[in-house]
Amino acid sequence: MIERGTCSAPQITGNIHDFKYAPPIIANRRLMELLQTNPHEYKTRIEPKCHHDRPLDPALSEWIFNDPNFKAWRDRTGSQLLWINGEAGKGKTMLLASIINKMLPTKKQSDKSSCQPVVVSYFFCAYNDETVNKATAVLRGLIYFLVEHMNDGKVLELQERLEHVNARPILALSIILADLVGMLREIEKTVYLIIDALDECNKAELEELLGQILRIASQHDNVRWLVSSREDSVIRSKLGSKGTRQFQLDLNNKNIASAIDTYIDNTLSNIKLLRHKIPLRVQVRDKIYKKSNANFLWASCACSRVSLHCEVKGADENFEKSLLQMLEGAPPQPHHMETIKMLELGNQKHDLFKEEGSKHYYQLDKAIPWYEEAIVAACRTNPDYRTGIITACICLAECHSEFFHKDSLLHSEKSDKVRTAMKYVNKAQDFLAEQKPQDKALLRRATLENATLDAQMVLIDKELLEAGAAAATLRARCKEAKNQLSTLKKGYKKDGDQKSARWADYWLNQLDMAKKEL
Known part of the structure; x- marks a missing residue:
């Protein structure tokens, strides 16, 4: 039996800069081997890459917490499924990392996890990494975060079930995940299941995984799915159908242009060599504004290249000219x-x-x-x-x-x-x-x-x-x-x-x- 706690209302607020999260510790070594992937470790590896070793800038994600569709999804007043769709480089991974950070309990709160009404589980897919691009890895990763809410008896039962996941593993793992979600419903917990870069999941398994996502959503009213992807015909055929209760949020220029502009300003202001060279900083900023076309990946790479150029060639006589030429030729x-x-x-x-x-x-x-x-x-x-x-x-x-x-x-x-x-x-x-x-x-x-x-x-x-x-x-x-x-x-x-x-x-x-x- 999962332990019932005295719960208060969901707390999904706070400053991302103040975020401190204590990931679950699974002492059962065999269970860890069966789950195979620790999504928290993978998330900590990709966060520095998506934001160049600096804390995630709140300006990049604060807008989504005021979006009506997101608020309805988060607060359980609307659809159980939110699909964030955007082209390459729009900042989907960064956005979901920020959402996860905001929704996860702080370290102090996680010490009283049984009293938290919200359970957050997540997974980041990557097409070039076989450990995180399979549907089975996604499901095992989502199960990982639910283990801390189980007593010893249920943990041993879970281990035994995972030992026998052989034939039709996607179906078997999704049934296990659904059962865990159902157990959490008994103690009045809302489960948020978040998957980034769904389009980077193995194509041969993607359609079956999408079917299981929709099945779990239809069977359990305490679950909320958040997925992100590029435009993908398989995903659209499943999640975009008229019979599907879901919200779609397109990361178009209107949504994120202002956030990216603020990010560029903040980043350039923190480059020591540009801090007091205001005319040059304005020129650099305007070039990045114009050429980024509201694409976060392009803007963040441009800022990184500017920072490196300042570090390596800042003492050169023609530094300013070469910096602007570098951006012009990007x-x-x-x-x-x-x-x-x-x-x-x-x-x-x-x-x-x-x-x-x-x-x-x-x-x-x-x-x-x-x-x-x-x-x-x-x-x-x-x-x-x-x-x-x-x-x-x-x-x-x-x-x-x-x-x-x-x-x-x-x-x-x-x-x-x-x-x-x-x-x-x-x-x-x-x-x-x-x-x-x-x-x-x-x-x-x-x-x-x-x-x-x-x-x-x-x-x-x-x-x-x-x-x-x-x-x-x-x-x-x-x-x-x-x-x-x-x-x-x-x-x-x-x-x-x-x-x-x-x-x-x-x-x-x-x-x-x-x-x-x-």
């Missing part, structure tokens, strides 16, 4: 802008590594995830942002190849790093071969990196060489690598690219020394 597509932002953040860390005489390799460990995120962002467009993918792959190859010089690594570990770098540079070269017209600068970088990696593998294999019979093969590979680098060096000298010529020459010298020992 691509209009939100995910292209996001890709460039990720690349610039990765470049900042990689440049710090190259500048430090002691070669702090932790800077590379910081750069690599940014480049990986750049690939993810570039793949979110249709068609994908091929130049962004190629650039990120080359950057990843360059980062991994830097570990060749790390003395503390074993030769086998260096070999793994170089092979990883080869994987990325090969991917870049494959894409470049399809590109029309080819980006000559990227092609040059990829070609030089490929030649460098061939040289590195020869040098690593020389150190690992044990059987004399392999020496002839290694000498042939060394000769081939030298020929490739020599050809590149001549071309770089002819084009006046002294930096690349010197880099090719460095590896030629390394191969010459190695050849003498073979």
Whole structure:
């Protein structure tokens, strides 16, 4: 039996900046394994990304708490289902994170969870992460937050039921979720179930998941569903049908333009270099206003790039001119802008590594995830942002190849790093071969990196060489690598690219020394 508490009216107010939430702690290790995903941990990972390591700005979400449809949904005076629909970059994830923060009990309140009349459970889908893009993961995640409202006997019963979820797992898990919602109805608790990015759920499972959402809503009047998605034909066919009791809230320009403008003002005002350069700040603000077209992702990436530009180039003589030129040349597509932002953040860390005489390799460990995120962002467009993918792959190859010089690594570990770098540079070269017209600068970088990696593998294999019979093969590979680098060096000298010529020459010298020992 679930414990009944003395409950007061729902408290869904408060300042987002003051938000402190104590997530449920599930002591039963086996139950944790069966639930698989902790949505709270995933939420804490994505919140810094959606707001660049700063607290969520209340200006971005306060408007929704005055929206009539939202208020009717929240206060149980209207439909049980609210669908927030908006195109890419409109800030749906940020908005739902703010709603969740506002509705969850504070830490002090959660210590008396049995007395809270409101239960909030949520899940964030992501198409590129298999742990959070399946319907079964969504349902397990929603069940996760309901466990803290169960006594030990019910927890053991839940564990046993989860152990036997095999055939038709979506149906089995949705029945478990519905039963838990029903139990909470017995003690007069309203259950808010929130799912972000429903369109990023596995397409093969999406229709069945939507059917279960509607079934639970029709069977239990104490449940309130809030889902967000981009425009999707499957979702619209289910949630947009005339027979469905639901509210739809479109994130159009009118809804969020004012909120985004306030966000831009607040963010730029917090950039130290712009704080007292009011004319420049106004120019920057106006450019972002105009080019963002009320798209939160574009505006937030622009603000992030401005902040990084101020940090890296603030001391330059032509700083103001270069800052405005950067914004003027920014691509209009939100995910292209996001890709460039990720690349610039990765470049900042990689440049710090190259500048430090002691070669702090932790800077590379910081750069690599940014480049990986750049690939993810570039793949979110249709068609994908091929130049962004190629650039990120080359950057990843360059980062991994830097570990060749790390003395503390074993030769086998260096070999793994170089092979990883080869994987990325090969991917870049494959894409470049399809590109029309080819980006000559990227092609040059990829070609030089490929030649460098061939040289590195020869040098690593020389150190690992044990059987004399392999020496002839290694000498042939060394000769081939030298020929490739020599050809590149001549071309770089002819084009006046002294930096690349010197880099090719460095590896030629390394191969010459190695050849003498073979």
